Amino acid sequence: MKQKLFTAAAFLAVFAFLALVLAAPLPLMERSDEVLYTQVMPRQLAADGQSAEARSIDFARQLYDRDQLLGIKNYAGALLQMTDQEALGDAPDRLYDFLGRMDFWSEEEQAELERQIANADHWRSASDSVGFSAWNLNTTQDWEQWSSLQWEMSAEGQLVRMLMRNSREYTGQDLEHLMDEYLAVTGLDVLDDWQVLDVLIQPYVTEGNTSELRARYSPGAKLYLYANYVDGTLVFGVCPLEQEELAQLDVSLPEQ
Amino acid sequence: MKRNHWLLAVALPLLLLAGCGAKEPDPGAEAPTPTPAIQIEEPQTQVLRSTDSHGYYTRSAYYDLETMTVKQWDLKLPDGYQMNGGGPVSDGQALYFVLTRQGESANEALVRMPLESGAVQILYECGEHEQIEVAYTDGGGDYDKRPILLRSGERRCFLVHRWTEEDGNSTWLYVWDPVSGSCEPVKRLGSHLRFWGEYQGRAVLGDSWETEEDLLQLDAETGELTVLLSGKNTEAARLFLRPPLLIRENFVCAGTMSADNPDGKERVYCLDLKTGAVRQLASSDDGYLLVRMQDIWDGMLRVRGSEGYESGQWYVDCATGQKVKGMLADESGTPMHIRAQLGEYYLIDVERGCTTDTVWMNEVGEPVYSRVALQELALIAKEDYWAGRPDYRIFEQEGEQAE
Numbered sequence: 001m002k003q004k005l006f007t008a009a010a011f012l013a014v015f016a017f018l019a020l021v022l023a024a025p026l027p028l029m030e031r032s033d034e035v036l037y038t039q040v041m042p043r044q045l046a047a048d049g050q051s052a053e054a055r056s057i058d059f060a061r062q063l064y065d066r067d068q069l070l071g072i073k074n075y076a077g078a079l080l081q082m083t084d085q086e087a088l089g090d091a092p093d094r095l096y097d098f099l100g101r102m103d104f105w106s107e108e109e110q111a112e113l114e115r116q117i118a119n120a121d122h123w124r125s126a127s128d129s130v131g132f133s134a135w136n137l138n139t140t141q142d143w144e145q146w147s148s149l150q151w152e153m154s155a156e157g158q159l160v161r162m163l164m165r166n167s168r169e170y171t172g173q174d175l176e177h178l179m180d181e182y183l184a185v186t187g188l189d190v191l192d193d194w195q196v197l198d199v200l201i202q203p204y205v206t207e208g209n210t211s212e213l214r215a216r217y218s219p220g221a222k223l224y225l226y227a228n229y230v231d232g233t234l235v236f237g238v239c240p241l242e243q244e245e246l247a248q249l250d251v252s253l254p255e256q
Numbered sequence: 257m258k259r260n261h262w263l264l265a266v267a268l269p270l271l272l273l274a275g276c277g278a279k280e281p282d283p284g285a286e287a288p289t290p291t292p293a294i295q296i297e298e299p300q301t302q303v304l305r306s307t308d309s310h311g312y313y314t315r316s317a318y319y320d321l322e323t324m325t326v327k328q329w330d331l332k333l334p335d336g337y338q339m340n341g342g343g344p345v346s347d348g349q350a351l352y353f354v355l356t357r358q359g360e361s362a363n364e365a366l367v368r369m370p371l372e373s374g375a376v377q378i379l380y381e382c383g384e385h386e387q388i389e390v391a392y393t394d395g396g397g398d399y400d401k402r403p404i405l406l407r408s409g410e411r412r413c414f415l416v417h418r419w420t421e422e423d424g425n426s427t428w429l430y431v432w433d434p435v436s437g438s439c440e441p442v443k444r445l446g447s448h449l450r451f452w453g454e455y456q457g458r459a460v461l462g463d464s465w466e467t468e469e470d471l472l473q474l475d476a477e478t479g480e481l482t483v484l485l486s487g488k489n490t491e492a493a494r495l496f497l498r499p500p501l502l503i504r505e506n507f508v509c510a511g512t513m514s515a516d517n518p519d520g521k522e523r524v525y526c527l528d529l530k531t532g533a534v535r536q537l538a539s540s541d542d543g544y545l546l547v548r549m550q551d552i553w554d555g556m557l558r559v560r561g562s563e564g565y566e567s568g569q570w571y572v573d574c575a576t577g578q579k580v581k582g583m584l585a586d587e588s589g590t591p592m593h594i595r596a597q598l599g600e601y602y603l604i605d606v607e608r609g610c611t612t613d614t615v616w617m618n619e620v621g622e623p624v625y626s627r628v629a630l631q632e633l634a635l636i637a638k639e640d641y642w643a644g645r646p647d648y649r650i651f652e653q654e655g656e657q658a659e
Contacts, residue, residue, distance in 0.1 A: 201621065204619065231620075235621070245615045250617065
């Protein structure tokens, strides 16, 4: 009997040991993503990826590394891991902080944004393994239509993308101003190779509404900056994109 | 004896763990049994399809049945024109495409490309406020609409929708005569007539705005319209004269939306034109709020149900109303997608087990990446498909066989 107990105990011990050894790398792998991302990657890629100037800007480097080395392609928040349980927490405050630094957002717009967040009936958040997080809130407008309020931020509180229904109409000039302010706040204005793109696509709009699309591209940083007002929705953000991919979007760099 | 227990204690967990990582047998890894040579009879239908006795045609590729290879198109389009979203239809001698011109109000043209010469010839250029009627006649779905082309002996007929301030909307039957080369409107068929499918080889048209109008059958030889389903039939009018409709073989299927029903449920009904029997084939009670019909293959209706992020697909037998079991499905249980049929064979999409990233602009002009599972087209005998046997042959890229 003692021998049987001993055998069972040995069996369990070996099994537990093997399970521990094999399962341990799982949480470690998640942590190693962050280590790789924050410590190792900044020293790589300077030669074959972005320009040295772009590598010197944290936000530009993080966007590019996340895309190139981790393969996280979430430009519209689509491929992040959805996490229903995550609390909204200080997410709105981080957003307000960022927008408050832009000389663009009026008090009325800020109030409208706060109203939409406060009245959100349903929301989802998502995050990746290197600290970027996205939020998607379903809000009800005054005219009782459902609409989405979405934004994504980096771990350091830089706004990556935002989408909002807005009763105010934006002109092309407004969007250019918005992009200038966005570059200034994120520090991406240091890049001196931003070029204005021709956006050829014409999105569908309902009768009486308008659409304005503006975009810029930095070949050195391989970053695509856009600000659009389409059918009552304002959306702007930045994402890494290879120059060859611009053609797929039906946008083009001006001829030299 | 003690040593044996130790050995057992170490070896068993190892074996267990090794077993966890063992690869499951891959059903696709087995070499499929070669399909016998295919014999396809000339179709009796007036409605041209994406297939003929030579192969299957998409907007960018040709799948050759004789060699089981796929060849990419390199079409020389007329200046200023580009291919629209859909593919061509074939009459065995030539392909017929709809082309579009960017940035012009009159921007569509119907063109013909003889299979032998490959020279593209414009048959009809739309004027302002005109459009060539397209529909999905095979299983390509909404993204694979093709021109409605009908045989009338050697002549070819097509439908043009026109709208003017004086006459309002009208749907016209046009005929192209290969002998004289003329292309003329021959008959005004109705106001908003739309192609919903075919019955007994003839196109079935219904008014997409006036839902109580009759369902009509068009004979392209004579241009005659006959009533297939009268709007005076109250049950027919209630269930089967409101779009969307799907008409294949002897079945008329119609879906009712949640907003149409007081209980907020969606339903799909089917009318058997041979027997007159009416059946409910699917509803929100099947597990999904939204229930939509996709296509009918040999009397089996493919249904797609969705609710939020969840969705599922299944087949229902139109003759019995029973769910079909045992057909060829992927790992998640979704029936393999049928694109078209060729005699006793289906063309199906088979996943290659790898993905590709593409970037595109969404409706608000944002760049979005999609990770798409790459697929290949394969040929399978119908009986193998319904029996769930993965006994298909994949079309090889041209030149691969020689390697």
